[in-house]
Amino acid sequence: MRKSKFLKLKVREASFITRALISSQHPVLAHLIPMRRCNLACGYCNEYDHTSKPIDIEIVKSRLDKLADLGTSIVTISGGEPMMHPELDQIIHHIRVRGMIAGLISNGYYFTPERIKRLNKAGLEYLQISIDNVEPDEVSRKSLRVLDKKLRYLSEYADFHVNINSVIGGGIKNPDDALTVAKRATELGFSTTVGVIHDSDGTLKPLLAKEKDIFQQVKKLGNKDHARLNWFQDSIAEGKPYNWRCRAGARYLYSCEDGLVHWCSQQRGYPGIPLSEYTMEDFDREYNTEKWCAPTCTLQCVHQVGILDNWRDPQKTPEQMAKEQEGREGVGEMVRAD
Ligand code: SF4
Numbered sequence: 001m002r003k004s005k006f007l008k009l010k011v012r013e014a015s016f017i018t019r020a021l022i023s024s025q026h027p028v029l030a031h032l033i034p035m036r037r038c039n040l041a042c043g044y045c046n047e048y049d050h051t052s053k054p055i056d057i058e059i060v061k062s063r064l065d066k067l068a069d070l071g072t073s074i075v076t077i078s079g080g081e082p083m084m085h086p087e088l089d090q091i092i093h094h095i096r097v098r099g100m101i102a103g104l105i106s107n108g109y110y111f112t113p114e115r116i117k118r119l120n121k122a123g124l125e126y127l128q129i130s131i132d133n134v135e136p137d138e139v140s141r142k143s144l145r146v147l148d149k150k151l152r153y154l155s156e157y158a159d160f161h162v163n164i165n166s167v168i169g170g171g172i173k174n175p176d177d178a179l180t181v182a183k184r185a186t187e188l189g190f191s192t193t194v195g196v197i198h199d200s201d202g203t204l205k206p207l208l209a210k211e212k213d214i215f216q217q218v219k220k221l222g223n224k225d226h227a228r229l230n231w232f233q234d235s236i237a238e239g240k241p242y243n244w245r246c247r248a249g250a251r252y253l254y255s256c257e258d259g260l261v262h263w264c265s266q267q268r269g270y271p272g273i274p275l276s277e278y279t280m281e282d283f284d285r286e287y288n289t290e291k292w293c294a295p296t297c298t299l300q301c302v303h304q305v306g307i308l309d310n311w312r313d314p315q316k317t318p319e320q321m322a323k324e325q326e327g328r329e330g331v332g333e334m335v336r337a338d
């Protein structure tokens with residue numbers, strides 16, 4: 001990334017953080033899904049299919065317009081594999097035209113020099129690629145061996161910030177892989193983060209001694225800002241619940257391929273309201289609702305957004321909210337979520 005562009009991005013980041021601290025009345029980060037289809041089939045993933053069509057560009061633009069009208073600071077395009085959407089460049093460009101920061105989460109398979117240059121031109125500012133292992137296996141083909149050439153292209157041509165996320169825990173076969181991935185990422189000039197994941201049955205178990213050691217080593221190599229924002233991971237690594245306020249449905253919005261707002265990718269169905277009809281009343285209700293799944297949640301980006309408001313506005317349980325807002329549509333659904 002060019003130094004001048006990097007500095008501009010830092011100034012924009014500082015301004016959105018200041019704005020978010022001054023006012024809690026707008027979304028900070030939205031994940032938008034323009035395509036559920038993916039070219040891979042990772043064993044742990046429930047966010048893809050192999051058949052669905054890309055969402056029409058005009059519909060995607062209207063969803064982006066709604067996010068901009070709500071005052072959203074950052075929009076990250078995710079999937080499925082969003083690089084399979086034929087109009088991805090237009091989507092990125094539209095985020096920028098509407099004054100928001102443009103991010104992308106991808107499995108990395110489709111990056112070529114020509115494609116990276118088009119994303120530069122469209123105005124992409126952040127890219128995150130998650131790499132699960134060094135050698136592909138039956139669970140994941142998001143592997144360093146397969147993606148290294150793509151990473152070299154990105155290192156040479158990308159004029160946007162690239163972060164490589166590795167994972168640890170959850171029975172990942174070779175915990176050393178996370179360190180190999182993180183070292184390669186820093187070698188190529190990227191930032192790097194590490195995600196602690198649950199066991200395959202969803203339970204929270206402490207990392208093994210070797211995994212903890214590697215986790216600490218990867219954290220040291222990584223982005224210091226992220227490490228400071230990811231305190232919760234130290235509790236999760238110890239198998240302990242973490243006390244925080246999840247602001248999903250408000251400060252963090254997840255809009256699926258059908259244009260519905262959900263708490264997040266792991267809690268689909270709640271509140272399940274179309275983004276086009278989402279109001280500040282919905283925002284306030286979700287902002288103030290305690291999420292039953294928060295203590296064991298591992299979603300880094302939602303935790304980071306939560307930090308902005310952890311010091312203010314204590315939340316209420318869905319039952320307390322339901323009592324207060326008796327009869328209002330949507331609250332019943334939240335109680336059922338609990
Ligand atoms: S690449 Fe991403 S979206 Fe596709 S199957 Fe794997 S985790 Fe899911």
Ligand code: SF4
Nearest residue numbers: 246263264293294297
């Ligand atoms: S706590 Fe985590 S899993 Fe639960 S709604 Fe928030 S982001 Fe989703």
